Amino acid sequence: MTDAPREESRPMQPAGESPDPRPTAPAKGAARPVAPWVRTRLRAAPGAAAGLALLVFVTALLAAALPRVMDAYETRGLRHGIRTAPAHQAQMEITYPLEQGAVVAPATLRENQEELRRLLPAPLLTDPEQTVNGIRTMEMIQGLDPWLPAPGGEPVRFSLASPSDLAAHAVLRQGRMAQGDPRRPEAVVTTAMAKVLGIKPGSVVHVPGVAAEPIALTVTGVVEPRDPRRPYWTVDPLLATPVLAMTDHPTEPKPYWQAALLVAPESGSALVSTTGTPEVFWRFPAVADHLTARDAGPLAAAVDSARSGPASSEIRKVTGDTGLVATGLDEISAGYAATKAAISPVVAVAVFGIGAVAVVVVAMTGGLFLTRRDTELTLLRARGASLPGIGLRLLGETTAIAVPAAALGLVAAVALVRSPDTPGAPALTGSAPLLPSVLGAVLVALVAALVLPVRAVLRHRAPRLHGAREDLVDAKPSRRRTVVELTLLVLAAGAIGSLRLRGTSDDGDHLVSAAPVLVGVIAALVLVRVQPLPLRWLARPARRMRGAVVPLAIARAGRSATAGALPLLALVLALTTAAFGGSVLAGVADARDRAATLFTGADARVEGSTEGVPLPAGLTEAVRGVKGVREAQPVQIEYGVALPSPVAADQPMSARLVSVDPAAYAGLARRTDNGAFPDELLASTGKGGPEAVGDTDRVLPALASPEVAARLGDAPMLLIAATGSFHVKVVAVRDSTPAVSGGNFLVVNAADITNRRPTTVLLSGTPDGASLRAAVAAKSREFDVTLSAEARGSYVDSPLQSGAEGLYSAAIGAGAAYAVVAVLLSLTQSGPERATLLSRLRTMGLTRRQGRRLLGLEALPPAVFAALGGALAGWATVPLLAPGVDLHRLALATVADAVSTSGVALRADPWSLVVPAVAVVLLTGAAAGVQAWWTGRQSSVKELRAGDAR
DSSP: OOOOOOOOOOOOOOTTOOOOOSOOOOOTTOOOOOOOHHHHHHHHOHHHHHHHHHHHHHHHHHHHHHHHHHHHHHHHHHHHHHHSSOTTTSEEEEEEEOOTTOOOOHHHHHHHHHHHHHHSOTTOOBOTTTOEEEEEESSOEEOOOTTSOOTTSOOOEEEEEOOTTHHHHEEEEEEOOOOOBTTBOEEEEEHHHHHHHTOOTTOEEEEOBSSSSOEEEEEEEEEEESOTTSHHHHSSGGGTSOEEEEOOOSSOOOEEEEEEEEEOGGGGGGGGGBSSOEEEEEEEEBOOTTOOGGGHHHHHHHHHHHHHSHHHHHHHHHHOTTOEEEESHHHHHHHHHHHHHHHHHHHHHHHHHHHHHHHHHHHHHHHHHHHHTHHHHHHHHHTTOOHHHHHHHHHHHHHHHHHHHHHHHHHHHHHHSOOOOOTTSOOOTTSSOSHHHHHHHHHHHHHHHHHHHHHHHHHTSSOOOTTOOOSTTTOOOOHHHHHHHHHHHHHHHHHHHHHHHHTTOSTTOHHHHTHHHHHHHHHHHHHHHHTHHHHHHHHHHHTTSSSSHHHHHHHHHHHOGGGSHHHHHHHHHHHHHHHHHHHHHHHHHHHHHHHHHHHHSSSEEEEESSTTOOOOTTHHHHHHTSTTEEEEEEEEEEEEEEOOOSSTTSOOOEEEEEEEOHHHHHHHHHHTTSSOOOGGGGOOOSOOSGGGTTOTTOEEEEEEOHHHHHHHOSSOEEEEETTEEEEEEEEEEOSOBTTBOSSOEEEEEGGGOSSOOOOEEEEEEOOOHHHHHHHHHHHOSSEEEEEHHHHHHTTOOOHHHHHHHHHHHHHHHHHHHHHHHHHHHHHHHTHHHHHHHHHHHHHTTOOHHHHHHHHHHHHHHHHHHHHHHHHHHHHHHHHHHGGGOOOHHHHHTTOOTTTSOSOOOOOOOHHHHHHHHHHHHHHHHHHHHHHHHHHHHSOSTGGGOTTOOO
């Protein structure tokens, strides 16, 4: 860096002469005008200015992109929740019952439909193409015709509905579309309905009427849905496909068909004469393409208003006082809000970590500039320059660099991170909130612009001696520094205690989210105070070594200014953030693995699509021969086994009876950590097989779930099942077992049952899904294959989950990048001083090889201390914060309570602790080696100029 420009003398104007206003060319030899300070300084060090601009650009880009990324995946999460919800939940349904004799014209329903659509409050929008109105029966009514199928002797139950715009959503396959009127009602059926029930065009279906005479509906045609996956059909699947149901008789349930007749809208009023309790309905399927993350709250408020608020009053003016509004959108909004509230505080921890590292690195850049210009500023202060003058000049330099770079970073973030848009629509880059991005870029620009002037003013507030000593020996801790460190310690302790007691559920509690950062700050400050001691201890035995390279390197490492607070703080914060982020990702992965294991019971599972179907002959041997299968063990599962009770007044209770090979099954339970038990507990009684039929006095040891064990008690109880009749005695209690997921169960030895018919195969290994399914299909197509890996993937179906995980991964990568920058800045800051030292030692006989070793060894101790401190801080952060961090929503947002884990524990991930720490040491050593090699190639003349104070 060059010295400050000097003011040049100006020629004096002769007395009595007025200055000539016309511009004239300067005379030969005349002094040129003084160049502006900022332009001169930037031209004097273009490389440093470009480096600062690049750092500010990248940091501003990250700061501006962060809120846009979060808004994007939260928006996708809200839209995903509505799009993937069951059709009957993602809609607004408005109904009111019809009284006997009421007549409603289709035109009136259409007019009311548009009026009701306008009354739905924003931001609730609906799909006009899938909106449907009509009249339907709330209760199913029996078909009276004897020609209708009755598989269990039970008549067909019909649901009657007159949906609007049927011709636009169905294709006519036979006959004609229904028209008719209330006196001669006509209807159509779908192709699936016609095939199952044997209905043809011209068929007449009779249903009970309110009067003695039944209502006759003439079927005029058969239609096929155009798109059976659209809400028009999926809200009520019975409209398209009949269902074989079972009566609710407690002893003899019988099958019967449930079906629907699609009555013409003109004949809709005829439904009033049936016994099905008719009602008028309007269905408004919700659309989500226009919603953003900020609409979640207003959407819930809109639903509440339509149900029981101001909008509800307006709706009842159309439907009457008996009108009802039903929807599941409030449940979808509540689930989204709960998931977001659980994930956001965990994500905030990563945001605070990477933000702190970025601030420290930017501050290090200001320190590098200050070190390079320290002599210049010292000289200016000695010549009488004021602190405000120096500060304002430096502020002008940094502002000229930081503001344009931050503005470019903001523009790049807005251009690169776009909000999710409707497919086929143009991208709307401005739909995401711009203010948070602007604030992030402004904050980066302020830090980058102020760090150099502020540090310069604080450093030169009093004139300093030229060539004063500036290392850790001279920098003794002051009282102010002690107070600041104690304050940070109190803040960290308070944040950790708060997090352990309350968790991360308190929105806006930024102190809790900053707890890992505060732990890293404390660790860095402790390292700065402690680091000189071990280096001094190492220096004593190093003096006895041959040669001066190692002792000199250790001595310089203990006094070097590069081992100050900022480089250590940057590295420790980066390593702590990486360790905590890796622990979060590892905890999420463990939770999903655990949930998948609980769901499948093994690496793969083969069982019938219908409960209790026995395995076909040769299936077990076929899957055992599939590549990747290590073990295949058949088990027998009987569902709904009635449990006896020693108390006669107890309510009925059932469980699943599992018959297994104890040795193989105990090994599987132990490997999967799923209800492990010693196989000796289920030792065979030697009284099993067909020859034991009728021997009900046998007592089989059993493994039971807690509720089953409490039901049966300690005494043997008689169990009557299809597997056999015998007494069971509970010998062990486990919360779970591999064969079944959740619920009540009993596990017995398969050798002791009388009717052995395995129903399920549990596989261990890494089988290929396609090969396994092909082997199963070759034996029977009634069996399904479930892979643990596929089940694990099903737990990540929300953009909230994937977005938060991606943000954590990006935070770890950004922290690693800033750690690299911190290492390079630290070495660059000490580069001139190292070059001078090496040049002087070279004149004393130091070889190039020894000089490279000296510079490399000098840089390693601070890196080793930073790596150890960061790893220890990361390791300590995890157990300190684990009780307050619940990753359940992040890991298993869509897992049912029956198979979800009780809690997702945050654990220290060894790879996240060791790999970044080792990488920091290796990177520092490599960078120091390259710097030493390059310095050794340079000439020593420039570094040994006479009068140079370095």
